Amino acid sequence: xxxxxxxxxxxxxxxxxxxxxxxxxxxxxxxxxxxxxxxxxxxxxxxxxxxxxxxxxxxxxxxxxxxxxxxxxxxxxxxxxxxxxxxxxxxxxxxxxxxxxxxxxxxxxxxxxxxxxxxxxxxxxxxxxxxxxxxxxxxxxxxxxxxxxxxxxxxxxxxxxxxxxxxxxxxxxxxxxxxxxxxxxxxxxxxxxxxxxxxxxxxxxxxxxxxxxxxxxxxxxxxxxxxxxxxxxxxxxxxxxxxxxxxxxxxxxxxxxxxxxxxxxxxxxxxxxxxxxxxxxxxxxxxxxxxxxxxxxxxxxxxxxxxxxxxxxxxxxxxxxxxxxxxxxxxxxxxxxxxxxxxxxxxxxxxxxxxxxxxxxxxxxxxxxxxxxxxxxxxxxxxxxxxxxxxxxxxxxxxxxxxxxxxxxx
Numbered sequence: 001x002x003x004x005x006x007x008x009x010x011x012x013x014x015x016x017x018x019x020x021x022x023x024x025x026x027x028x029x030x031x032x033x034x035x036x037x038x039x040x041x042x043x044x045x046x047x048x049x050x051x052x053x054x055x056x057x058x059x060x061x062x063x064x065x066x067x068x069x070x071x072x073x074x075x076x077x078x079x080x081x082x083x084x085x086x087x088x089x090x091x092x093x094x095x096x097x098x099x100x101x102x103x104x105x106x107x108x109x110x111x112x113x114x115x116x117x118x119x120x121x122x123x124x125x126x127x128x129x130x131x132x133x134x135x136x137x138x139x140x141x142x143x144x145x146x147x148x149x150x151x152x153x154x155x156x157x158x159x160x161x162x163x164x165x166x167x168x169x170x171x172x173x174x175x176x177x178x179x180x181x182x183x184x185x186x187x188x189x190x191x192x193x194x195x196x197x198x199x200x201x202x203x204x205x206x207x208x209x210x211x212x213x214x215x216x217x218x219x220x221x222x223x224x225x226x227x228x229x230x231x232x233x234x235x236x237x238x239x240x241x242x243x244x245x246x247x248x249x250x251x252x253x254x255x256x257x258x259x260x261x262x263x264x265x266x267x268x269x270x271x272x273x274x275x276x277x278x279x280x281x282x283x284x285x286x287x288x289x290x291x292x293x294x295x296x297x298x299x300x301x302x303x304x305x306x307x308x309x310x311x312x313x314x315x316x317x318x319x320x321x322x323x324x325x326x327x328x329x330x331x332x333x334x335x336x337x338x339x340x341x342x343x344x345x346x347x348x349x350x351x352x353x354x355x356x357x358x359x360x361x362x363x364x365x366x367x368x369x370x371x372x373x374x375x376x377x378x379x380x381x382x383x384x385x386x387x388x389x390x391x392x393x394x395x396x397x398x399x400x401x402x403x404x405x406x407x408x409x410x
Contacts, residue, residue: 001033001240001241002033002034003256004241004252005250008249012036012115012116013034013098013113013117014029016117016118018041023393023408024405024407028064030067037066038073038094039064041064041403046125047125049076049077049080055397056394060403064404090128099157100160102115103161103164103165121150121151122150122184133146144190144323150193162218172220174221175221177215178214178215178216180215183196183201184203188331189324189332196209196319197321198318199355199356201314204314206300206313207315208351208356217274226274231273231274232352233281235270235281236267236268236283236286238266239269241267242267242269243267245269246269247271252265252267263382285303286302287379296381296382299311301376305350305353306368306372307349307350307357308346308369308372309347310346310373311339313337313338314336316332318356344363347360348360348368348372
């Protein structure tokens with residue numbers, strides 16, 4: 001994305017969760033076109049110490065800035081959710097502060113800004129500064145209380161940035177996109193803190209509670225006639241690459257991927273739909289991924305208003321308005337439903353009329369089910385062989401105390 005945006009002379013920033021490669025410097029944000037960055041490589045680390053487990057039981061600091069480990073920005077190992085001393089800086093505060101600095105130091109004569117802000121929140125471990133926890137003392141379930149507190153933290157942080165954009169006179173020429181990457185986690189009997197009511201399932205499942213997410217677009221760049229409206233058409237996370245390329249005025253062709261003979265991009269330009277130039281989304285089909293060991297497979301297909309799923313799916317049920325609660329011992333992690341390849345055993349839903357996936361249409365609409373199953377079988381996947389774990393990663397991490405690129409070194 002940043003490499004594309006830089007073609008339009010933007011200054012590019014990336015702060016937060018990377019989780020998109022670290023083998024060589026070319027796999028880091030700096031190697032992918034970001035001029036400025038502060039991030040962690042993995043998908044989960046401690047918010048207070050930046051430590052993540054990895055090497056023979058030894059926890060390693062996962063915090064990197066631009067081209068080197070973020071020495072001095074990680075806290076002492078004595079910092080924790082229970083020990084929030086004055087010199088302990090919450091990790092998402094670091095990222096939010098960098099976003100604020102990028103906006104605050106921008107001047108009228110500078111190139112335009114592109115900021116990719118991927119907060120650690122809301123992701124385990126459930127940790128947040130205590131004042132935010134105290135706001136939700138009325139919630140008796142500790143994970144649910146912590147989850148609310150973390151959402152409140154990032155809501156406040158986003159508000160601080162939008163306030164600053166307005167103060168600096170930048171808001172009227174800003175396009176802000178907020179898009180979640182998955183539904184809330186309801187596994188482990190609710191100990192992960194989320195609730196996707198009234199949708200079925202949650203994160204790490206292909207039910208709507210796992211893949212239908214919250215998103216909005218704002219900013220003064222958005223045409224006035226569409227502000228405050230709700231769009232019902234399909235938009236996928238990978239559509240932003242194509243959409244923002246068009247907004248910036250650059251071609252969305254991934255030249256590096258083409259040189260490596262990788263598949264073409266499948267994102268669609270959503271700007272005509274979002275800006276009100278058209279009333280319908282260009283996207284009518286969404287392939288749904290799944291995994292089999294290390295391989296990516298097809299787990300379902302959304303086509304127009306219908307959704308077909310195949311395989312054995314966990315979290316096959318619904319939380320209540322309050323979750324967890326004392327009226328049930330239901331454990332979503334151990335509740336599974338098999339979706340077979342025949343209309344008698346299959347899973348087919350009209351997710352426009354029935355977003356909660358209560359009414360399985362497979363048996364009553366066998367022709368539609370079989371047609372959807374045929375279309376699903378035509379979906380191709382890209383699943384590269386990533387090879388075995390490279391021991392150099394841990395060797396260098398244990399030597400430096402930080403996760404760092406490793407494969408380019410002899």
